[in-house]
Amino acid sequence: MEWKFNNEAPIYQQIMEQIKAMIATGVLKAGDKLPSVRELAVSAGVNPNTMQKALSELERDGLLCSKRTSGRFVSDNQENADILQEAMMMECVKAFIENMAKLGYSVKDCIRIIEKYEKDTKDTSEEQKA
Amino acid sequence: MGNILECHNVTKRYGEKTALDYLSLSVESGRITGLLGPNGSGKTTLIKIISGILCANEGEVLAGGNKIGIESKKIVSYLPERPYFSPGMKVSETIKFFSDFYEDFSEDAAVDMLNTLNISPDAKIRTLSKGNREKVQLILVMSRKARLYLLDEPMGGVDPAARDFILKTILANYNEEAGVIISTHLISDVEKVLDDVIFLKNGKMVLHKSVDVLRSEKGKSIDALFREVFAC
Numbered sequence: 073m074e075w076k077f078n079n080e081a082p083i084y085q086q087i088m089e090q091i092k093a094m095i096a097t098g099v100l101k102a103g104d105k106l107p108s109v110r111e112l113a114v115s116a117g118v119n120p121n122t123m124q125k126a127l128s129e130l131e132r133d134g135l136l137c138s139k140r141t142s143g144r145f146v147s148d149n150q151e152n153a154d155i156l157q158e159a160m161m162m163e164c165v166k167a168f169i170e171n172m173a174k175l176g177y178s179v180k181d182c183i184r185i186i187e188k189y190e191k192d193t194k195d196t197s198e199e200q201k202a
Numbered sequence: 203m204g205n206i207l208e209c210h211n212v213t214k215r216y217g218e219k220t221a222l223d224y225l226s227l228s229v230e231s232g233r234i235t236g237l238l239g240p241n242g243s244g245k246t247t248l249i250k251i252i253s254g255i256l257c258a259n260e261g262e263v264l265a266g267g268n269k270i271g272i273e274s275k276k277i278v279s280y281l282p283e284r285p286y287f288s289p290g291m292k293v294s295e296t297i298k299f300f301s302d303f304y305e306d307f308s309e310d311a312a313v314d315m316l317n318t319l320n321i322s323p324d325a326k327i328r329t330l331s332k333g334n335r336e337k338v339q340l341i342l343v344m345s346r347k348a349r350l351y352l353l354d355e356p357m358g359g360v361d362p363a364a365r366d367f368i369l370k371t372i373l374a375n376y377n378e379e380a381g382v383i384i385s386t387h388l389i390s391d392v393e394k395v396l397d398d399v400i401f402l403k404n405g406k407m408v409l410h411k412s413v414d415v416l417r418s419e420k421g422k423s424i425d426a427l428f429r430e431v432f433a434c
Contacts, residue, residue: 079423079425079426081417082417083394083413113373114374118373119396121232122397122414
């Protein structure tokens with residue numbers, strides 16, 4: 073697992089976001105066992121209390137579950153990954169639309185631009201193949 | 203979990219200069235606290251008083267409920283600013299030294315960590331690089347199962363990769379019921395590992411808060427906040 077932290081948000085929130093992303097993208101799968109808090113904390117270079125807090129919050133959200141003696145697991149609920157994936161997708165779209173709006177483009181413009189972008193990159197990749 | 207350290211009105215004067223000015227604070231077990239402040243704010247003086255190297259002029263310090271003395275020294279593991287082993291000692295002799303001194307020292311833990319660094323027990327302290335000397339000292343200090351770790355500038359003058367090693371060594375070895383106090387100027391390097399921060403200014407405490415709370419309240423890093431509070 074690769075961890076990256078920015079300077080603004082609390083670290084435990086950033087850990088939560090990154091674990092959610094791992095579940096959404098299938099790096100962590102339903103039923104996978106997580107390493108111990110201490111191991112995760114050392115690998116991320118963060119305080120074990122911070123890691124604990126992030127994992128507890130994710131448990132409360134139902135994304136992780138802990139079994140008394142055997143450790144902590146990604147919840148078996150298969151829908152979780154889809155829900156997270158969709159939420160992340162919506163965030164990407166929202167950020168994109170907002171950024172484009174700042175540049176003065178409407179949603180309609182965006183669709184046109186995306187279609188042109190797709191066509192252009194397809195053409196160049198075909199040219200490269202040829 | 204209770205306070206592992208309590209300071210009440212601790213005052214230390216060096217002649218005319220007041221280094222600690224009726225300072226009161228407490229540190230909880232199980233938390234890592236950053237002791238931050240500009241040069242001359244009293245960080246090292248405070249750590250030396252808690253470890254029993256200096257005596258306060260006024261006030262009271264309790265470590266694990268004990269006044270500073272033999273009983274407090276049994277449970278406090280102190281990393282000084284500079285490594286103190288004689289250059290002629292072998293690494294293995296420093297391990298024997300610690301194992302002789304402290305009941306809670308684990309020789310196996312120390313040897314394991316030295317192995318991962320490829321530092322030979324037969325090497326003399328003199329032949330080690332500055333970074334490795336600091337690492338050896340830290341390994342010894344962290345190989346104790348102490349209840350309070352006092353780390354004074356654990357990363358002073360070592361390269362960024364060595365800083366990561368040092369932080370990981372601290373995280374992997376401190377006992378979860380123990381308190382850890384880290385004094386440092388390298389705030390951006392340590393802020394990920396801190397639960398709480400204490401800002402000291404002219405021997406007084408100006409802030410004692412959880413890092414998470416500070417980050418959500420201010421929306422900026424502790425490093426940025428430090429630069430703001432202590433702007434010259």
